[in-house]
Amino acid sequence: MSESPGTRRTFLKTAALLGGSAAAASQAPGVLARLGTAEADGYLAPHGDYPLAKPENVLYSVCQQCNTQCGIKVKLEDGVIAKIDGNPYSPWNMLPHVPYRTPVTQTATVDGILCPKGHTAVQTTYDPYRLVKVLKRAGKRGDGKWVTIAFDQAVGEIVEGGRLFKDVAGEEAREVEGLRRLWALRDAKVMKALAADAKKVGKKQMTLAEFKTRHRDALGHLIDPDHPDLGPKNNQFVFMWGRLKSGRGELIRRFTEAGLGSTNAHGHTTVCQGSLYFTGKAMSEQFVYDDNDGTMKWTKGAKFYWQADQQSADFILFVGASPLEGNYGPTNRGSRIAQRLADGDLKIAVVDPRASKTAAKAWKWVPIQPGGEGALALAMIRWILDHERYDARYLTNANRGAAKTDGEPTWCNATWLVKLEKGQPGAFLRASDIGLPKDKRVHKDKKTGEETAYEFDPFVVLRDGVPVAFDPYSDKTAVEGDLRVNTTVKGIPVKSAFEILVETAAGKTVAEWAALADVKPADVVELAREFTSHGKRAVADIHRGVSQHTNGFYQVFAWYTLNLLIGNYDWKGGLAKASTYDAAGGKT
Structure with a gap:
């Protein structure tokens, strides 16, 4: 880029504020003129007295242009926003971020990164169509007629209600209930x-x-x-x-x-992404004693989702996600991914109907029919199962004890036996179904200390063909099960959960699954082979395009199951629970 004075002056004029509210916009020409003069006089040089680098001209805030909500550094000239940069105190905008104890006098000249959407907050702030006062409807609905009213008047009308539209034809006698009347029950x-x-x-x-x-x-x-x-x-x-x-x-x-x-x-x-949250909730449900119902049930699942540990993964398959231009922040994720790609220690593939900026940097881009992501997951699952490229050691662990023995942070129900009802999978087989005893237990209420007796009916796996009853949460006894089970136990037809998955995936060939997704079978094979070539440091990140469909729950479940086959949950480089910070600063 040319460094001529004309180019820099033009840049300053076009990059700064051009629209605005009546008060701020009236000052904008003066601000631009002074910045232009400062540039011409050499004040914008590194040794110059740059007005936007003075701590008294900087406000630290939070961007509201997207859900990432980066920290921002707002630079003012005579009270008018002239520029916005990233907040160096925020880990979203600088890596590593400036320690919080650093005085603002020292950070005035330190800028973090910020995406274009963040920069446009200047335009948003001074948009002439931005609502800065309360508008009240002054005509019939749809007429587009409004009047400006005082804020205190608006609060009063909302709280007290009344004939708020008595000047509107047809609504002269209409009574609007206020919040005070709706606040009916106060005990x-x-x-x-x-x-x-x-x-x-x-x-x-x-x-x-x-x-x-x-x-x-x-x-x-x-x-x-x-x-x-x-x-x-x-x-x-x-x-x-x-x-x-x-x-x-x-x-x-x-x-x-x-x-x-x-x-x-x-x-x-x-x-938004309800399918993503509720798949996480379904997969995290635990069969435990419920204080409210006084019974054992599937409960305590959390509404959350998993994302890739992008800092440690060797291979990431982004499905319906483009972190280099959107997702949870190009400033945060994009810069880290770009650095790892440049360093050559990360390989990525992208599944997206659109040739995104992330796809442009990928080892492989696979365009797909929207809504066909679940079929692609099942195609990959079919190939992985056929070629036995799954983590059998992980999948055989039936309870916490077995996972602990193998050094695994999680375990799954792949070996748990499922009863067949008219040939279709039903409920899990329980110990009492085959004549084994239930466990007598006592629950103690943490608040009252009251004790309640109850029974736990253990789940069942086959180990070398022999039924074994077990508690999924016991770390005293390590229980492993057989993966491929299709048999009868005490007259009850059963299959393992893993066997049900195998048969479901085998319902179509790789080519048939690929056709449903409108992708090439060869691409499926390449993705599946690469996905299973990095141990637990491979991961499919699906936030959140996969969930944005009417079949979103099942699509998300298919992709989470794909990750489960290589046992990458809670491993470095695998899937990690997406978390954030609460209002008090704690991690959630």
Whole structure:
């Protein structure tokens, strides 16, 4: 690039703010003029007195241009944003980041990296169409007529309600309920009792008549006394948002739930990546004693997802993900991946309908039919199973004890026996099904100390053809099972979970699975061979294109199962639970 004064001056003018609110935009020409003069006089040279490098002209904040929410360094000239750079205190924007104890006088000249979207926050801030005051509808819905009202007036009308649209034709007499009226039930104890008994009505443990008699003094606070499961009128207040990070999210939930007593605080839910979260929840469910129900059940699964440990992996297969231009931040992930690619110690492949910037840097790009990602996963699974390129040692571990013996951080249910019902997989085989005893146990409530007796019915595997009952969470006894099981135990037809996977994948040839995904069979073979050539340091990262379909849950499950075949969960270079930081700074 030419370093001529004309080029630099043009760059300064085009890179700085050109739009804005009335007050800020009016100052922008002056800011640009002074920056241009500073450049002409040589003040922008390294030895010069650059005004945007003075600590008093720098504010540290957080970018809201995407969900990564990088730290930003906002540079001001006479109170107007002239430039935005990355915050050097943030690990998202500088590697390694500046220690937090570093004085801002020392970081004024230290800039972190920031993506183009972050830089455009200047434009967002001063966009002439940005709403900076409260607008109230002044015509019929859809007319596009609005009036500006004071913030205090808006708060008053929202809280008190009333005939808020009396000047709109057809709505002169319409009464709008305010938050004060919706805040109908304010006694937390009464609310808790109503909710508990409403559940009993739903479970047929209490009649509706009994409910109404017990809570006759509170029926007026319910949305519909004949349907107590709807809850109090408080639930008619709904707070819906798009995407929030910790901090704002806690504030909103506290206001909605603890403050107004409504259960309806909802984010973007399944319109985003619900399939990804709920696959993680399903796969992390544990069969344990549940305090609420007083029984053993599948519970305590967490809504989360796994991502690649990109710092330690030898090979990453990105499916529906392009971290060099999106995903969770080009500033964070992209720079690290680019460095490892440049150093030659990372190999990546990309599955994406679009030839993305990440695909441009990949060893292999495989275009795919959107929604066919699950078929590609099953094609790879079929090839891996046919060629026995899976981690058999990992898969045979049936419980914690076996995993501990092998030095594995996790274990899975590949060898657990599944009962067949009319030829189809049903529930897991239990010890009592084949005449083996249940375990007598006692649960002690951590809060009250109260003890409750219960029974645990162990799961079953075959070991060298012999049934073995076991506890998945016991580390005292190491239990391994046979992977390929298709037999009858005590008259009950059973298969191992692994056998069910083998038969499912074998339902189509590699070529047939590939056709469903609209990919070449040769590409499937190349991907599968490479994926199984790096031990546990290979990983498929699917955040989050794989989940963005009506069949998203099953697609995500197929890809997580593919990772499971090489046992890379919780290993360096494998899959790691995606985590972040809460409002107090702790890791979640």
